Amino acid sequence: MKKIVVTAKSIEEAIKNGLAQLNVTEDRVTIQVLEQPAKGLFGLIGVKEAKVELELKMDAVDIAEQFLGEVFQTMALQVAIGREQDQDGVLLNLTGQDLGILIGRRGQTLDSLQYLVNIVANRHRDTPTRIVIDAEQFRVRRRRTLEQLADRLAGRVIKYKKEVILEPMSPQERKIIHSYLQNHAVVRTFSKGDEPNRRVVIAMRSQG
Template identity: 55%
Template sequence: MRKIVASGKTIDDAVRNGLTELNTTMDQVAVTVLEAPSRGLFGLIGVKPAKVEIALIERLVAPVIAEAPPERSEPDLGGADPLAEAERFIVDVGATMGLSLSVARSKSREGTTLAIQGRGDLGLLIGRRGQTLDAMQYLVNIVANRYSDSHLRIVLDAENFRDRRRKTLEDLSDRLAGRVIRTKKEVVLEPMSPQDRKVIHAQLQNHARVKTYSKGDEPNRCVVITLKQDA
């Protein structure tokens, strides 16, 4: 199996750079996030780029050239089940990591949730604070929407991580709101994903004494909790 390591300012950039180097497309590879981008000292020194491993999926290469199926045209792509293609991508990524995975579908207000199940350490798919799961969710949405005529929103979950993470962030929001009220000083949280920032904003949007806003650029955008002017 041919694989390379690619880097970029963001995970998206790293994936694009890798696909360009391999001269292939998203549905032909399995992607493993090796390192998420991070800031250095004061956001200026030692900035670390995102790093991903991209492996060509051997399953997608026809073993007998004479019997290889004709290349699919764009109209043909519309006949595939986008969610089935997304699930297949997840299983293939798991296989490259030595994990035997299955996927359960469910509907939610946010779209379709694909819950990853299987044997082995699913923590490998979740990563630190869900960074690997978020990156994989991004890739899964790319794969699914390639086969869909309308935009699909897929939420990827494993071991009920999304609910557990939401509860953790809600509790954190309430504690920090209390600190802001006591000290009368704003609190700047560490950089978070858009999903995590949304939880913080939602938890405090109706708070009587504090308000929230986001500042900075991705991937270093963060939430600020501060007193309302009339508090």
């Protein structure tokens, strides 16, 4: 957590200078006054400046990164965490060696890790931040695979005029299939069954 000590002629000026250094607003820091300003002899000699300490408050993503760091340390994994903003929230992309253990079968471990991270990061917040965890671009590759699967199965439905029921998928993966085919001119999708065995069905659209 970043912390700086700033001196100036007044407490207000020290705080202002510290916020400028950190490039944040006052609500993003905790402030502690270390020394009050004092005039010296005759108002000239031995003037003591104000000294304040500004410490950045951790936001949800900072907490998420700290939590992940502790998990990786426990697992003896060397993992770098990259942060980027996307339209849905914040993406934390993990890079390193032997990350298959973090991904799991079809991303199930990654989904569980993402679920835990969001709980830890947002537990004391009125407005939660959506945090997506990816590892070595797994989610990008998995999305491409699912979209290719949707294309292929939609073609089969059109050819044989018979609905296709996919294997059980997570809510995130079902959403990819539904979104990809939602504007398809010939086929439609819906889900059936109960978790964790809920499945996507691809069927012909009603004609007329």
